[in-house]
Amino acid sequence: MNKNKEQLLNKRYKAEKRFRLYGQSAIFMALLFLTVFIFKIFSTGYSAFQKTWLIVPVTFDAELMMLEQNPSKEDIQDADYYDIALKSMADLDPNANEDQENELKRMVSYFFEKEIKNELLNDPSLIGKTKEVYLTASDDLDQVFKGNYPRDLPEDQRRVSDYQLKIFDQLVANGKVESKFNISFFTNADSREAELAGIASSFMGSIFSILVCLMIAFPVAVLAAIYLEEFAPKNRFTDFIEVNINNLAAVPSIVFGLLGLGVLLAIFQLPRSTPLVGGITLSLMTLPTIIIAARASLKAVPPSIREAALAMGASRMQTTMHHTVPLSMPGTLSGTIIGLAQALGETAPLILIGMVAFVNTIPGSPMDPAASLPVQIYIWAESAERGFVEKVSACIMVLLGFLITMNLFAQIIRHKFEKKWS
Amino acid sequence: MIKIKAKDVDVFYGKKQALFNISLDIEENQVTALIGPSGCGKSTFLRCLNRMNDVIDICSVKGKILINDFNINDKSCDVVRLREKIGMVFQKPNPFPKTLYENVSYGPTIHGMAQSKQEMDEIVETSLKKAALWKEVKDRLHEPGTGLSGGQQQRLCIARAISVRPEVILMDEPCSALDPIATAQIEELIDELKKEHTIIIVTHSMAQAARVSQHTGFFHLGQLIEHGSTDKIFKNPDNTKTQDYITGRFG
Numbered sequence: 097m098n099k100n101k102e103q104l105l106n107k108r109y110k111a112e113k114r115f116r117l118y119g120q121s122a123i124f125m126a127l128l129f130l131t132v133f134i135f136k137i138f139s140t141g142y143s144a145f146q147k148t149w150l151i152v153p154v155t156f157d158a159e160l161m162m163l164e165q166n167p168s169k170e171d172i173q174d175a176d177y178y179d180i181a182l183k184s185m186a187d188l189d190p191n192a193n194e195d196q197e198n199e200l201k202r203m204v205s206y207f208f209e210k211e212i213k214n215e216l217l218n219d220p221s222l223i224g225k226t227k228e229v230y231l232t233a234s235d236d237l238d239q240v241f242k243g244n245y246p247r248d249l250p251e252d253q254r255r256v257s258d259y260q261l262k263i264f265d266q267l268v269a270n271g272k273v274e275s276k277f278n279i280s281f282f283t284n285a286d287s288r289e290a291e292l293a294g295i296a297s298s299f300m301g302s303i304f305s306i307l308v309c310l311m312i313a314f315p316v317a318v319l320a321a322i323y324l325e326e327f328a329p330k331n332r333f334t335d336f337i338e339v340n341i342n343n344l345a346a347v348p349s350i351v352f353g354l355l356g357l358g359v360l361l362a363i364f365q366l367p368r369s370t371p372l373v374g375g376i377t378l379s380l381m382t383l384p385t386i387i388i389a390a391r392a393s394l395k396a397v398p399p400s401i402r403e404a405a406l407a408m409g410a411s412r413m414q415t416t417m418h419h420t421v422p423l424s425m426p427g428t429l430s431g432t433i434i435g436l437a438q439a440l441g442e443t444a445p446l447i448l449i450g451m452v453a454f455v456n457t458i459p460g461s462p463m464d465p466a467a468s469l470p471v472q473i474y475i476w477a478e479s480a481e482r483g484f485v486e487k488v489s490a491c492i493m494v495l496l497g498f499l500i501t502m503n504l505f506a507q508i509i510r511h512k513f514e515k516k517w518s
Numbered sequence: 519m520i521k522i523k524a525k526d527v528d529v530f531y532g533k534k535q536a537l538f539n540i541s542l543d544i545e546e547n548q549v550t551a552l553i554g555p556s557g558c559g560k561s562t563f564l565r566c567l568n569r570m571n572d573v574i575d576i577c578s579v580k581g582k583i584l585i586n587d588f589n590i591n592d593k594s595c596d597v598v599r600l601r602e603k604i605g606m607v608f609q610k611p612n613p614f615p616k617t618l619y620e621n622v623s624y625g626p627t628i629h630g631m632a633q634s635k636q637e638m639d640e641i642v643e644t645s646l647k648k649a650a651l652w653k654e655v656k657d658r659l660h661e662p663g664t665g666l667s668g669g670q671q672q673r674l675c676i677a678r679a680i681s682v683r684p685e686v687i688l689m690d691e692p693c694s695a696l697d698p699i700a701t702a703q704i705e706e707l708i709d710e711l712k713k714e715h716t717i718i719i720v721t722h723s724m725a726q727a728a729r730v731s732q733h734t735g736f737f738h739l740g741q742l743i744e745h746g747s748t749d750k751i752f753k754n755p756d757n758t759k760t761q762d763y764i765t766g767r768f769g
Contacts, residue, residue, distance in 0.1 A: 329575065330575055398612075400608060400610060400612035401612060401614060401615075402573075403570065403573070403608060403612065404608065404612045404613075404614060404675070404678075405614070405624075406570065406573060406601065407568060407570060407601055407605065407606035407608075407679075408601065408605075408624060408625040408628070408678065408679075408682070409597075409598050409599070409600075409601035409602040409625065409628065409629060409682065410598075410624075410628055411598055414628055418624075418628075419614060423615065
């Protein structure tokens with residue numbers, strides 16, 4: 097009998113041990129996946145924050161630029177830079193034939209002419225002189241310099257020719273290749289050229305979309321939640337509404353995208369690809385999330401506070417506005433931020449309403465065409481060029497940073513402003 | 519003088535009847551205690567007097583309750599005006615999570631009782647003095663009310679209730695969450711308050727009823743079994759159930 101009991105006890109201890117082990121291994125697995133994921137993103141993405149520059153001596157030859165003596169600012173603006181740009185690249189190898197000169201030109205970005213022009217605009221006294229100018233390396237050489245490019249491929253499978261590599265290696269040996277922090281990744285809009293593509297357009301697009309979403313979803317959701325929680329009679333009809341709000345929260349986001357496409361674009365003729373339409377579509381998605389969060393935090397306000405206010409002769413409206421709503425605000429706000437963070441990461445509905453279009457301008461208002469960060473990730477991930485691989489990861493890092501900041505903010509609001517009930 | 523006259527009051531929660539045919543007169547400027555076992559309907563009756571039962575959707579009240587000869591269950595009765603005249607103190611101290619000052623000034627503010635900041639300061643001071651809390655808190659009026667001890671919080675709630683000079687104060691087991699010292703302070707306070715206010719107190723403690731009240735009503739299973747002067751109820755009750763309850767044989 098006694099032995100039996102001991103066995104039973106042992107069994108129980110073992111079962112508990114096993115159960116703990118299951119839990120620990122589950123957490124370990126989750127952490128492992130997360131670590132692998134983050135490591136992968138960081139290891140591919142970090143190099144996008146560096147940009148490779150070629151330092152090339154440029155002679156600002158007035159004749160080649162078709163500039164008169166003592167040119168005005170406008171003259172410099174309108175001057176012809178193509179020839180001096182071409183010449184300075186060709187001069188890298190004095191023995192180059194015509195084909196090779198062409199290859200030399202392609203070692204820098206498409207906009208090298210503009211970079212040379214900006215140099216002169218900043219300092220007009222350079223006319224007639226020679227100066228070493230920083231030119232953006234082409235995306236392929238950028239990848240070569242970062243060590244992401246397989247140099248041992250046969251030449252016909254490479255986008256960089258042996259000749260270009262030879263010249264590049266010479267430049268590296270002479271210290272004429274430099275890696276600097278990639279500011280243009282944050283200040284440029286999207287571009288077909290990987291070395292010039294940046295997230296400014298999609299970042300602003302995301303911000304505008306989120307603002308539009310906030311301005312629509314927050315007031316509507318909070319008013320709906322207050323009405324449902326504090327004023328609406330509890331009957332079948334309100335139960336029905338409640339069930340449907342919960343259902344709405346579970347609707348796949350692409351359905352909202354179709355709604356945006358069919359209603360906002362087709363019927364109301366709002367401009368395509370704009371954060372305005374994106375924001376409205378996202379607000380439909382965020383609405384139920386905020387309503388649920390706001391109702392939960394209204395419910396969490398102890399009834400004794402409502403009774404206290406009512407017993408003082410406050411009307412229902414005063415009770416709600418003076419006491420219940422202010423007390424529920426921290427919860428509502430952090431729910432809102434979490435809803436917005438969800439919307440921020442949403443891709444499918446934005447693709448449907450056309451925010452996937454190639455936009456190479458930075459939007460100045462919600463009415464201008466723009467992309468958004470997750471859609472930008474999608475666009476770049478689709479691009480074949482090697483230079484976009486690191487951009488995808490870098491963009492994910494920016495988006496994750498954005499999301500983490502928002503969630504952190506939600507946590508801070510929750511902890512700092514939540515009242516403790518005695 | 520009779521302040522409140524309840525006549526044939528029935529209360530229903532949905533289909534379930536909670537109070538049966540209650541008729542009770544309450545004297546002005548005296549303390550009336552309502553006693554009885556848990557669930558007997560004494561709190562429900564108390565909440566009828568300032569129409570707090572309105573908050574509960576399924577609750578319906580029938581019968582007349584006359585306060586100053588005006589039926590508060592009449593449609594023409596405005597609950598906001600009513601609750602300005604009938605204050606309430608709850609079982610668990612429930613100060614607003616705001617400062618002490620805001621707690622006390624809330625009622626006067628919403629009812630527009632002060633024309634200036636100075637007047638409001640005066641109202642807050644007198645209310646806190648009447649609630650015997652002024653000395654303890656005068657230096658920290660702008661600290662949160664929830665930071666006080668339980669007994670102080672309850673006195674703050676009393677100060678809040680009397681800030682609008684109600685004619686009647688309803689107290690729903692105001693001491694049940696307090697220690698004996700705080701209880702004694704509140705009881706002393708009740709004795710003081712009855713000079714200006716009519717007080718109705720629901721209590722589980724028979725000793726408390728005997729100490730503070732002049733009149734007592736005994737409720738059982740939704741019925742008012744017996745009521746009369748406290749002396750009579752405790753020394754020489756007419757009904758055997760009352761006798762059994764106050765001697766501790768049931769309940």
